[in-house]
Amino acid sequence: MAATFAQPHAHGRLFSTSPLPKPTKNLRSPFTVRMSLQETGPSIAVVGVTGAVGQEFLSVLSDRDFPYRSIKMLASKRSAGKQMTFEDRNYTVEELTADSFDGVDIALFSAGGSISKQFGPAAVEKGAIVVDNSSAFRMVDGVPLVIPEVNPQAMRGIKVGMGKGALIANPNCSTIICLMAATPLHQRAKVLRMVVSTYQAASGAGAAAMEELELQTREVFLHLSILIYILCVQYAFNLFSHNAPVLPNGYNEEEMKLVKETRKIWSDLDVKVTATCIRVPVMRAHAESVNLQFEKPLDEDTAREILKNAPGVVVIDDRASNHFPTPLEVSNKDDVAVGRIRQDLSQEGKLDIFVCGDQIRKGAALNAVQIAEMLL
Amino acid sequence: MAATFAQPHAHGRLFSTSPLPKPTKNLRSPFTVRMSLQETGPSIAVVGVTGAVGQEFLSVLSDRDFPYRSIKMLASKRSAGKQMTFEDRNYTVEELTADSFDGVDIALFSAGGSISKQFGPAAVEKGAIVVDNSSAFRMVDGVPLVIPEVNPQAMRGIKVGMGKGALIANPNCSTIICLMAATPLHQRAKVLRMVVSTYQAASGAGAAAMEELELQTREVFLHLSILIYILCVQYAFNLFSHNAPVLPNGYNEEEMKLVKETRKIWSDLDVKVTATCIRVPVMRAHAESVNLQFEKPLDEDTAREILKNAPGVVVIDDRASNHFPTPLEVSNKDDVAVGRIRQDLSQEGKLDIFVCGDQIRKGAALNAVQIAEMLL
Incomplete structure (x- = not known):
């Protein structure tokens, strides 16, 4: 069986983010000058x-x-x-x-x-x-930390043309991707605790890390020494605990972003979050396994319906054909995909879900541009 | 900086498990005939x-x-x-x-x-x-399901030379690797609930899947169509929900093995387990992110000491240099590595850990041979 190759990134090198390619326009002719x-x-x-x-x-x-x-x-x-x-x-x-x-x-x-x-x-x-x-500035008091689908109200009153500057922070990629799926469920049943394990792509460490993953993989095939410049261990055919510094409490900074940003975005200082952030040899989309505990009971069918109707979310949850979200399938896509939606066997009223989102797009650039759109 | 290339598998092809290579002997001269x-x-x-x-x-x-x-x-x-x-x-x-x-x-x-x-x-x-x-036969009553370091007593009385055949089951790889780390903590503080997210290697799907990952990766570099024979989606630079069939409760069979085998091995029908099993583009070692809830309080320093003294376990938990277990580091090794040992911020008396083990070795062949050793 031959599959169409969904190439993770279209322009430049293999997975390129090499400097200054001409951005592609998906929706319009490249010759349309606006x-x-x-x-x-x-x-x-x-x-x-x-x-x-x-x-x-x-x-x-x-x-x-x-x-x-x-x-x-x-x-x-x-x-x-x-x-x-x-x-x-x-x-x-x-x-x-x-x-x-x-x-x-x-x-x-x-x-x-x-x-x-x-x-x-x-x-x-x-x-x-x-x-x-x-x-x-994400955790600075008074700086809105915004996912437009989640907490647009946080930036109320900030507009272009009011003659006043302002700072608005884009949340961390893994927070955005997690909360795009968790928030609609939170709004219905109130999340009390989340246990998150991430599967994070190279892109989160920048274009150079993507290039390093590509080059190291070539080096493996050519039986060359593996050169490590950006990240601290071999990345090709390997995975490792996220490269962010580890704090005295044993969590790394990436994990603490999930803990703290969730509280700020949800305006809920009581929500409990634990996270283990891992980098996997994938190019530009993150995945996250999320276990959710709610205040009110929430069954999986209701959760699936809520997510199907959530803005910016697509449900991929086909048990019969074992089709669930994958990083490749969401690469270069705007929507965050959710699947493996199921009642947690280990405790009543809990759910397990699996989320994938493009780290560069909704995890960063798209979210920022959506914020900018709200400024107009 | 150049790093020594820890090649995932030494003989044959790049990561080979191609048919019939001569097994290497790590410890003795290949010319010693026993x-x-x-x-x-x-x-x-x-x-x-x-x-x-x-x-x-x-x-x-x-x-x-x-x-x-x-x-x-x-x-x-x-x-x-x-x-x-x-x-x-x-x-x-x-x-x-x-x-x-x-x-x-x-x-x-x-x-x-x-x-x-x-x-x-x-x-x-x-x-x-x-x-x-x-x-x-793993879940068949009367068939011992054994990790020698965990429940050797389950196969008491079964010996070669007693003139009687018997069946002994080797647990699933992800169960073995998880319980090698969780059991010493369970013995001290009694695990009530585990939330597990896995990062599983190609080897768990057999030699052909390892070859498919290697070939697909070459196809990516050569800009060829990606051929999919063994697994249901592109594996190179991607990850996906485990390919085991999904049951009506939404868990796949791989996840239910973790749930059920843990209960049998620990002889504890009350232990609660939820798991999300994901396959990642790594060759032969699994990783698992495990959140543990205990009956008795257990602090991270005590947990670390317990794990340092546990048979078949090595602790890699260096926060200052961000050195924690990776699949490559445990490949072709007997011990299961544990790190990221830390107090769970989200709830008192819980711990988060991250475990890596060679899927083919301790996850399968080594565990079986250790069982065989106990039969002599």
């Missing part, structure tokens, strides 16, 4: 435009016909001067400086926490609304 | 000798200097007649028939459940003690 939109709409800046998420920002903006009057491509000094094409216009990547945000309405940041800390407040001061994909 | 041992000891039969576990039976027998007077290499008609060398003697693979067990003392079976059902009782009738790696 002149009318480009004369209205906000002025945008993309910070970290050469990275995996930065590139995906552009793809998503294009796919969703996001209106803009101008767009600035910002990156580190190292990338400054590179040429790129976006929606049939040529751009030169500019070096990010404190002056980059003059006249910018919306700045999409994905260049790491230290860049966000350094330049985010400066951008806000200049009147930009910053949607920040780093962890820098 | 003539003295070969004149004493039991008469052994290996059923399914051309499979991944069958080959590993031979490796483990050799590595552990298992005494035997003779050894029969048994497989299906298709493989009959193949030549193989083991411990410097030549063997011809024989077709498995009801007459294969004349004079056999110990029969190691790993040829699937239907072969075990067909030939296991016949072997017992001829006076052989069958150590069966399939699921055929």
